[in-house]
Amino acid sequence: QVQLMESGGGLVQPGGSLRLSCSSSGNIGSIYALAWYRQAPGSQRELVAKILYNDRTTYVDSVKGRFTIFRDNADYTLFLQMDSLKPEDTAVYYCYAESFRDDEYWGKGTLVTVSS
Numbered sequence: 001q002v003q004l005m006e007s008g009g010g011l012v013q014p015g016g017s018l019r020l021s022c023s024s025s026g027n028i029g030s031i032y033a034l035a036w037y038r039q040a041p042g043s044q045r046e047l048v049a050k051i052l053y054n055d056r057t058t059y060v061d062s063v064k065g066r067f068t069i070f071r072d073n074a075d076y077t078l079f080l081q082m083d084s085l086k087p088e089d090t091a092v093y094y095c096y097a098e099s100f101r102d103d104e105y106w107g108k109g110t111l112v113t114v115s116s
Helices: none
Strands: 002-007 010-012 018-026 031-039 046-052 057-059 067-072 077-082 091-099 104-106 110-114
Touching: 002 091, 002 104, 018 031, 018 091, 018 110, 031 067, 031 077, 046 067, 046 077, 057 067
Parallel strands: 010 110
Antiparallel strands: 002 018, 018 077, 031 046, 031 091, 046 057, 067 077, 091 104, 091 110
16 A cells, blocks of 8 residues: 655646655655646546656656656655646646556645636
């Protein structure tokens, strides 16, 4: 079992920056991938960025060049640095973990609102 807890959401103006964090606990040695998803009102949940155990990263096109996913290898804390934020980035952001056995784990989410 892996437990995930997000923090760092809030209200930010367009063009601003925000850093999300996700603390991991439990069997973190079983984690194959960590990721950030988001879900805007009335929309489906979408993958924002993913980082694999070998540090390979992927991003959805809409955030490339603006968001950076990285991980503290000491305790598997996951981060999402979000720069040049746009109103369309407004969503609940969820931390996600996948184990080598294909088990999936989700955090409860943190709200990011981009508005002037």
